Amino acid sequence: MALVPVAEALERLLDGAGSSGRESVALMDAADRVLAEPVVALRTQPPFNASAMDGYAARAADVASMPARLSVIGMAPAGRGFDGVVGKAQAVRIFTGAPLPEGADTIVIQENVRDLGGGGIEVTEPTAEGRNIRRIGLDFSKGDILLEKGRLLDPAALSLAASANHPYVNVVKRPLAAIIATGDELLPPGSELGPDQIISSNAYGVAAAAQSVGARVLDLGIAADRKEAIAALVKKAVEAGADVIVTLGGASVGDHDLIHDVLTGEGMTLDFWKLAMRPGKPLMFGRMGNIRCVGLPGNPVASLVCSQLFLKPLLARLGGRDHRQDVREARLGAAMSANDLRQDYVRAVVKEDADGLVATPFGIQDSSMLRMLADANGLIVRAPFAPAAAAGAPCSVLMLR
Numbered sequence: 423m424a425l426v427p428v429a430e431a432l433e434r435l436l437d438g439a440g441s442s443g444r445e446s447v448a449l450m451d452a453a454d455r456v457l458a459e460p461v462v463a464l465r466t467q468p469p470f471n472a473s474a475m476d477g478y479a480a481r482a483a484d485v486a487s488m489p490a491r492l493s494v495i496g497m498a499p500a501g502r503g504f505d506g507v508v509g510k511a512q513a514v515r516i517f518t519g520a521p522l523p524e525g526a527d528t529i530v531i532q533e534n535v536r537d538l539g540g541g542g543i544e545v546t547e548p549t550a551e552g553r554n555i556r557r558i559g560l561d562f563s564k565g566d567i568l569l570e571k572g573r574l575l576d577p578a579a580l581s582l583a584a585s586a587n588h589p590y591v592n593v594v595k596r597p598l599a600a601i602i603a604t605g606d607e608l609l610p611p612g613s614e615l616g617p618d619q620i621i622s623s624n625a626y627g628v629a630a631a632a633q634s635v636g637a638r639v640l641d642l643g644i645a646a647d648r649k650e651a652i653a654a655l656v657k658k659a660v661e662a663g664a665d666v667i668v669t670l671g672g673a674s675v676g677d678h679d680l681i682h683d684v685l686t687g688e689g690m691t692l693d694f695w696k697l698a699m700r701p702g703k704p705l706m707f708g709r710m711g712n713i714r715c716v717g718l719p720g721n722p723v724a725s726l727v728c729s730q731l732f733l734k735p736l737l738a739r740l741g742g743r744d745h746r747q748d749v750r751e752a753r754l755g756a757a758m759s760a761n762d763l764r765q766d767y768v769r770a771v772v773k774e775d776a777d778g779l780v781a782t783p784f785g786i787q788d789s790s791m792l793r794m795l796a797d798a799n800g801l802i803v804r805a806p807f808a809p810a811a812a813a814g815a816p817c818s819v820l821m822l823r
């Protein structure tokens with residue numbers, strides 16, 4: 423079977439992937455969620471002409487020239503407006519956010535006022551009409567579309583929705599990714615290991631990648647290398663309502679690589695398996711009704727690189743988001759040899775110098791080496807059959823952090 427090019431694999435994986443439903447959530451729980459519909463203002467803000475400063479509401483005609491003496495006839499704190507009318511040579515003590523009293527058309531800030539005692543004040547700076555007043559609807563008016571569908575609810579968006587008087591918002595459901603590790607050799611972190619055993623590490627990074635694009639994660643633990651054991655966890659994932667079933671390992675051609683048989687046995691139709699990519703060649707993708715199955719390769723670096731390139735865009739799309747890889751132009755910090763037919767994602771340290779970014783590949787690129795992946799902040803992307811390149815040659819880097 424010919425190896426599938428990376429771009430084609432991504433296209434096939436994302437084909438038909440859209441938002442996985444909507445739900446109403448309380449605004450306090452809506453941070454980082456994606457709007458399933460626009461937010462429309464249910465009120466006007468400010469709902470009245472409001473003072474923007476602490477001071478005195480007055481008539482501009484009275485405070486246009488100095489000296490100006492006014493008598494204070496009342497008070498207007500925020501939340502309790504003054505009922506009367508400000509007449510000639512009168513003022514109302516006012517505080518930020520309070521409604522402008524009738525008759526007044528300017529606010530003299532209190533720094534520009536001297537208290538004369540007995541309810542009299544002297545204004546020390548001329549103040550023009552409209553000063554320090556927030557006009558009704560300055561921020562928004564009832565019926566305005568304030569936030570578009572698809573908007574991520576960041577801090578400003580959340581406060582705006584609240585101000586528009588929405589206690590709940592309709593957001594896209596977070597897709598559920600069920601993760602199944604496979605392998606007789608695997609035990610969870612913190613275990614006493616036997617001589618042939620290692621720690622199961624992939625699920626942790628894969629779960630974090632899924633969560634970083636808003637997905638929920640169901641960690642189903644580790645299945646032994648037996649078809650029934652894997653099938654039991656796949657059934658659990660289906661019962662839990664997983665949108666994506668992510669398997670770890672068992673995707674290549676070894677006698678114990680059972681994932682393909684188990685998933686097809688549970689009703690998966692295979693879409694592709696084996697990519698022209700390094701690391702990540704054994705990546706598998708198929709569909710089981712509405713559930714998407716992503717079989718990640720077992721080698722830890724392959725598993726995480728495939729999460730970055732395929733799982734994150736898929737889960738983002740199912741959650742109503744767009745995920746763009748951060749690919750930048752750089753120069754090679756060391757020579758690289760010619761590439762073969764697999765698109766290569768080469769672990770590298772990317773630094774900035776006076777002329778831009780310099781990406782220096784690590785000398786060893788074994789896809790079991792997690793420490794090197796953690797040390798890398800970028801992946802140099804080498805196209806299939808890229809010719810040898812000298813240090814200083816231009817390259818593309820996918821930034822990881």
Ligand SMILES: Nc1nc2c(c(=O)[nH]1)N[C@H]1C(S)=C(S)[C@@H](COP(=O)(O)OP(=O)(O)OC[C@H]3O[C@@H](n4cnc5c(N)ncnc54)[C@H](O)[C@@H]3O)O[C@H]1N2
Nearest residue numbers: 603621622623624670671672673674679703719720721724
């Ligand atoms: N004859 C061939 N052999 C292999 C091929 C191939 O094309 N022909 N592909 C190689 C490549 S590339 C990769 S990547 C691996 C991936 O194979 P599997 O997906 O079947 O993974 P396993 O065999 O189950 O495991 C490989 C390796 O990774 C370790 N592993 C697995 N799961 C985890 C986990 N959750 N946490 C940590 N480490 C894990 C496992 O112990 C193995 O060392 O196959 C090559 N072979």
Ligand code: MOO
Nearest residue numbers: 701702703724789
């Ligand atoms: O996914 Mo494998 O590296 O290509 O180790």
